[in-house]
Amino acid sequence: MTTEPSPITTRLEGEAPEITVSLDIIKRGAYVAPVIVAVCAVFAGLDGVFSSLYGMALVLVNFFFAAGLVAVTARISLGLMMGAVLFGYLARLGLIFLAVILVRDASWISLTALGLTIIVTHLGLLVWEMRYVAASLAFPALKPKKNA
DSSP: OOOOOOTTTOOOOSOOHHHHHHHHHHHHHHHHHHHHHHHHHHHHHHHHHHHHHHHHHHHHHHHHHHHHHHHHHHTTOHHHHHHHHHHHHHHHHHHHHHHHHHHTTOTTOOHHHHHHHHHHHHHHHHHHHHTTBOOSSSSSSBOOOOOO
16 A cells, blocks of 8 residues: 655655746846836935845845745745745745835935835736746746747
């Protein structure tokens, strides 16, 4: 008599597509960073520049930590990965909140520029990345590039 493996204790082996996707998001974030910084500079001056750079750093580190958390815990067990995704989201959200609270009274901060950078960059990069992610088991990370 054989028993079916439990999905909670099963672990994943092989390549971690979430790291590939996360690095692609970070690359795209580096492309749009000058545009976001320029827009914040126009509306909030030098404080907007520093605030947008700080916000971009928070967003890109957040994406990288999210992917790393999934990649590491999936190799241990799927149950741990599910818990890490749920509570990791809450912890990362709390860290972003803490990072904003710590600088809210700094002389170089523009809370409007920082807040808009965090929100627009998170949503914008996720929507942009949707065009490049393959929703296929054959290509679990990014869609393969088409040959010309």
